[in-house]
Amino acid sequence: MGVNKETLLRDASGIAEADRGIAHRIPDWLFHHQCLLESIDTSHRVAQSKVINSLNHAHFTGAPAYVCLKHRLYGDDIIVGARPDPCAGERVTCHWLDQEAASFSLDQYTFEHLVIIREGAPVIIPGEVEELNGTSLTLKLPDTSYTIEHRRTMRHVCSGIKVHIVQRGFSASGTLVDFSAASFRVRLEREGMLPLTWFNRNAPVTVSLIKGDHILFAGPCDCIRQSPENANPELVFNPAEQSISRFKNQPIRNPRRTIEPKGHAVFVHPFFKKQYTLEIGDLSNSGFSVIEHTVDSALIAGLIIPQLAISFAGAFTIHCMAQVIYRQETEEGKIRCGLAILDTTITDFSTLNQILNYSQDSGSFVSNTVDMDALWEFFFDTGFIYPQKYRHIFSNIADFKETYRKLYQEHPEIARHFTYEKEGKIHAHLSMVRAFERTWLMQHHAARHSESRLAGFQVLKQTVLFLTGLSRLPSGYMDYVMCYYRPENRFPDRLFGGFAREAESPRVSSLDLFAYFSIPEDIAAPELPADCRLHEITPLEIWEFERFYNHHSGGLLIEVLDLGGKSRKGGESLEDTSRRFGFERTWTTYALLRRGALTAVFVVNRSSFAVNLSHLLNSLTVFVMDEELPGDIIHSAAHTLFRALNLDNAPLLVYPSDYVIHHDIPCEKCYQLWILDMKRHAYDFMKYTQDRFRMRYR
Numbered sequence: 001m002g003v004n005k006e007t008l009l010r011d012a013s014g015i016a017e018a019d020r021g022i023a024h025r026i027p028d029w030l031f032h033h034q035c036l037l038e039s040i041d042t043s044h045r046v047a048q049s050k051v052i053n054s055l056n057h058a059h060f061t062g063a064p065a066y067v068c069l070k071h072r073l074y075g076d077d078i079i080v081g082a083r084p085d086p087c088a089g090e091r092v093t094c095h096w097l098d099q100e101a102a103s104f105s106l107d108q109y110t111f112e113h114l115v116i117i118r119e120g121a122p123v124i125i126p127g128e129v130e131e132l133n134g135t136s137l138t139l140k141l142p143d144t145s146y147t148i149e150h151r152r153t154m155r156h157v158c159s160g161i162k163v164h165i166v167q168r169g170f171s172a173s174g175t176l177v178d179f180s181a182a183s184f185r186v187r188l189e190r191e192g193m194l195p196l197t198w199f200n201r202n203a204p205v206t207v208s209l210i211k212g213d214h215i216l217f218a219g220p221c222d223c224i225r226q227s228p229e230n231a232n233p234e235l236v237f238n239p240a241e242q243s244i245s246r247f248k249n250q251p252i253r254n255p256r257r258t259i260e261p262k263g264h265a266v267f268v269h270p271f272f273k274k275q276y277t278l279e280i281g282d283l284s285n286s287g288f289s290v291i292e293h294t295v296d297s298a299l300i301a302g303l304i305i306p307q308l309a310i311s312f313a314g315a316f317t318i319h320c321m322a323q324v325i326y327r328q329e330t331e332e333g334k335i336r337c338g339l340a341i342l343d344t345t346i347t348d349f350s351t352l353n354q355i356l357n358y359s360q361d362s363g364s365f366v367s368n369t370v371d372m373d374a375l376w377e378f379f380f381d382t383g384f385i386y387p388q389k390y391r392h393i394f395s396n397i398a399d400f401k402e403t404y405r406k407l408y409q410e411h412p413e414i415a416r417h418f419t420y421e422k423e424g425k426i427h428a429h430l431s432m433v434r435a436f437e438r439t440w441l442m443q444h445h446a447a448r449h450s451e452s453r454l455a456g457f458q459v460l461k462q463t464v465l466f467l468t469g470l471s472r473l474p475s476g477y478m479d480y481v482m483c484y485y486r487p488e489n490r491f492p493d494r495l496f497g498g499f500a501r502e503a504e505s506p507r508v509s510s511l512d513l514f515a516y517f518s519i520p521e522d523i524a525a526p527e528l529p530a531d532c533r534l535h536e537i538t539p540l541e542i543w544e545f546e547r548f549y550n551h552h553s554g555g556l557l558i559e560v561l562d563l564g565g566k567s568r569k570g571g572e573s574l575e576d577t578s579r580r581f582g583f584e585r586t587w588t589t590y591a592l593l594r595r596g597a598l599t600a601v602f603v604v605n606r607s608s609f610a611v612n613l614s615h616l617l618n619s620l621t622v623f624v625m626d627e628e629l630p631g632d633i634i635h636s637a638a639h640t641l642f643r644a645l646n647l648d649n650a651p652l653l654v655y656p657s658d659y660v661i662h663h664d665i666p667c668e669k670c671y672q673l674w675i676l677d678m679k680r681h682a683y684d685f686m687k688y689t690q691d692r693f694r695m696r697y698r
Contacts, residue, residue: 046123046145048090054118055087065094065116067137069109077112082137084116095136106132114139121154123147153182153297156272160211165235167205170198174235176209179271181297181327181335183224183238196233201226207237209271216270219244219302239300243326246340247472250683252690254469255698256282256289259312259359265290265322265339267308269298280310281336285353285469287325292335299324299337308339310352318352320344343473346413353466363427363455364462365419370408370426372401378426382446392615403583403608407431412581414574418462420447420455428455430463435617436587437567437574438479439560439675440467445492460495461695468686471678477574479567480560482675484616487513496674499688508684509676510555514621514653515660515667525639526632529594534637537563537591537601545591545601548625552656556675561603563589583608585617592637599626600634604641616671621653631663 058065064081071078082094094114111132114125125145131138161176163186174188186207188196199205201223208218225236263280265288276298278290288310292299303324310318322339330336344352350367357364379385385393393400407415417431428447435441442463447456470476485492500509528534537545542563549558562568578585585607592600600622607617620638638652653671654660660667676685689695 044147046118046147048141048143048145050118051116051123051125051141051145052087052089052092054116054123055084055092058116059084059086063117064097065114067094067114068112069106070112072108072110078109079115087141090141091130091138092141093136093138096134106134111137111139118147121147153180154295155180155183155185156269156274156298158184158271161216161271162210164208164210165205166208167199167203170194170200172196172199176271177234179298181292181300183236185234185236188233188235190232199223199226199235204240205237211270214304214306216304216306217300217302239302241301242328244302246323246325246342252683252687252697254284254286254465256284256287257356257359258282259355261313263288263310263312265308266311266317267305270303270305271298274298283310283352283356285341285349285356285465286472287322287338287340289336289338291330292327292337294329294333294335297327297335299327299335301325301327304342305339312355316351318344318348320348341473343475345475346416346470346473347411349470349473349476350411350416350466353462353469356465357462361458363420363422364458365421366462366466367411367416368419369411370417370419371424372405372408374421374424374426375404375408375429378429378446378448379444382448384444384446406582407433410581412583414578414581414583414585416466417444418459418466420458428459430459432463432481433617434477434574434577435482435585436480436560437562438477440478440481441617442481442483457693457695460689460693461697464686464689464695465697467678468682471682478678480556480675481678482560482673484671484673487670487672492674493672495689495693497672498692499676499685500674502688503681503684506553506555507677508681509674510553510557512553512555512557512655512673512675513657514655514671514673515657515665516669516671517652517654517667519635519638519642519650519652525635528636528640529633531595532633532637533593534590534602534640535593537589539564541591541598541601542589544598545623545625549623556677557673560675561587561589578608590641592633594626594629594633597626599629600624600637602637602641604645604647606645606647615651616653618647619651619653620647621655623655624659627659627662631665 055065057063062083065084067080067082069078069080070076081097083097085093085095111127111129114127114137116123116125123145124147125139126142127139128142129137130140155178157178158176161179163174163176165172165174165186165188172188172193174186177185177187179185204220205223206218207221209216220240221237222240223235224238227234258281263283265278265280266275268275278292281289281291283289290299301324305322305324308320308322310320321342321344323342325338325340327335327337354366354368357366406412408417414434415431417429419426420428430442430445432440432442445456445460447459467478467481471478471481483492483496485496487493487497496509497511500506500511503509545563546558549555568574572580575586587606588604590602590604591598592602603621603623605617605619605621620641622634622638624634634654641647642650654667657667657670659665676682686697690697
């Protein structure tokens with residue numbers, strides 16, 4: 001029933017206890033409602049027709065009404081929860097929610113008023129009692145009722161949110177009772193709690209709000225009110241911070257744009273069951289801002305929204321996880337909140353980038369459905385598929401075409417592409433594939449020489465913005481980005497090599513030079529000598545190989561290869577993801593021992609044909625640890641692996657490249673492998689491209 005055993009009602013807006021889909025229960029209050037009557041002169045009037053509609057809405061949603069009664073002798077007040085019947089005229093019948101009301105001496109009480117919640121505010125209905133008994137109340141509605149708005153910001157009743165409070169050795173747990181952006185109320189659990197006298201209301205306190213196993217808010221708060229100690233004491237807090245730093249401040253940030261027509265952020269608040277649709281102000285691929293009305297503001301700095309949709313005119317929707325970074329009052333008296341995108345799928349992230357790019361330049365595309373005939377014409381016209389390369393493609397031309405069709409028209413999660421197009425013609429192109437568990441490979445960057453150089457730079461600009469944004473998302477699997485290029489090619493050497501040389505640290509960006517060979521199948525190779533052994537690498541041999549690489553290079557390739565398999569734990573592996581889309585992607589590492597000593601390490605890369613036009617993801621890479629190892633043993637080991645693994649026309653890359661010079665072995669060409677640590681230095685690379693290539697991102 002509705003008699004409070006514990007806490008006092010402090011203001012009228014607290015009546016909204018059971019609204020908005022929360023399990024309906026009688027508020028646990030001794031209802032001191034005199035303040036409502038005193039406020040009627042300054043309240044808003046509500047016509048009878050509006051009251052009738054609100055009562056029917058309460059019946060439809062199952063929301064309760066509250067009957068306020070006064071004891072005839074003692075003069076104290078109680079509130080009893082009731083369910084209104086459908087109302088078609090000036091009379092309404094409300095049935096007690098708790099049948100124990102029948103045993104309560106209701107004849108000792110006089111009716112004060114009926115209270116319902118309308119648009120978050122209590123509506124006071126004086127009314128005239130026609131019948132009051134142990135099961136129900138029948139009331140004749142007045143011509144005019146009153147709505148009281150005591151709070152500048154509406155509080156919403158919460159359910160299922162755990163709270164943990166920590167303050168200088170004091171800790172307590174409880175539940176979230178109600179919440180607004182201005183303040184929220186916590187009911188503490190006495191069981192296991194330290195003495196409440198240890199809690200200092202005037203000192204800072206850290207409050208965590210938890211739903212299930214997920215922390216949705218954790219931050220410093222100020223206690224603005226504390227109830228008297230009783231069975232379940234209550235504390236009221238407001239957030240101490242209006243902004244947080246989610247990510248490290250960067251020298252340059254992804255540009256925010258104002259998109260027309262404006263999009264909307266749509267989400268159900270994680271603390272209570274109310275859907276919000278807020279207009280988006282500005283937008284980037286890393287975050288956005290929204291506008292709230294002060295009276296219904298419910299976003300606080302640090303709040304995580306697990307499921308949020310960015311909708312554009314209802315035509316398409318991008319789903320993401322977001323966190324509120326700041327809130328500030330505008331000159332119009334509204335609230336502007338900035339949100340960071342914490343995670344989204346790579347498909348939705350690509351869509352978001354396409355919207356942003358297209359709003360600035362209608363020729364910029366991210367993973368659009370490419371006209372395959374236009375793509376082939378572009379590859380041949382730009383010389384990207386030159387005669388020697390086409391000779392390797394020709395024998396498997398059907399597989400080649402089908403692989404690229406799936407990559408460019410089915411948009412698998414393991415590949416992205418960027419194009420600049422005008423009038424159906426591709427002017428510039430760059431693509432990426434997920435080459436290792438947490439590493440993406442940039443490839444196929446080309447532009448038509450007959451067109452403006454701006455097309456090539458525009459595609460590169462799209463890619464850099466995409467990379468920096470994706471590197472922040474867990475589902476992007478982008479700890480590193482890599483690229484192979486020929487050292488004599490001036491532009492990639494200026495772009496990638498120039499950054500690595502300027503960084504002066506291989507832990508920021510590394511360069512490793514490989515000698516490249518294409519070994520014809522018909523060249524015979526001797527068997528491995530009896531004192532040599534080839535097997536899958538062991539953990540001890542991995543450790544020795546890492547020492548070799550770190551001594552010779554100190555770069556990032558060991559982290560990319562992840563020979564220990566740390567990045568393959570948890571979630572779907574790259575091999576499984578590739579297989580799900582009909583592709584193959586594996587890499588296996590072998591150790592070559594001579595006379596019991598580790599002399600070389602072979603990495604066998606296997607991927608679907610033509611994912612990389614130079615076959616660098618369908619290759620054999622050898623790291624020669626003993627520079628005196630004879631070349632014919634390398635040759636024999638390579639052919640052993642070619643035969644055992646059925647590798648056709650796979651090239652051989654040798655590191656260090658000085659090995660072939662030391663043994664006077666002629667090689668076809670060299671490839672520089674560039675790797676960038678995206679988690680720590682993505683924005684450094686972005687700034688480098690802005691400073692050295694005059695790319696304007698804002």
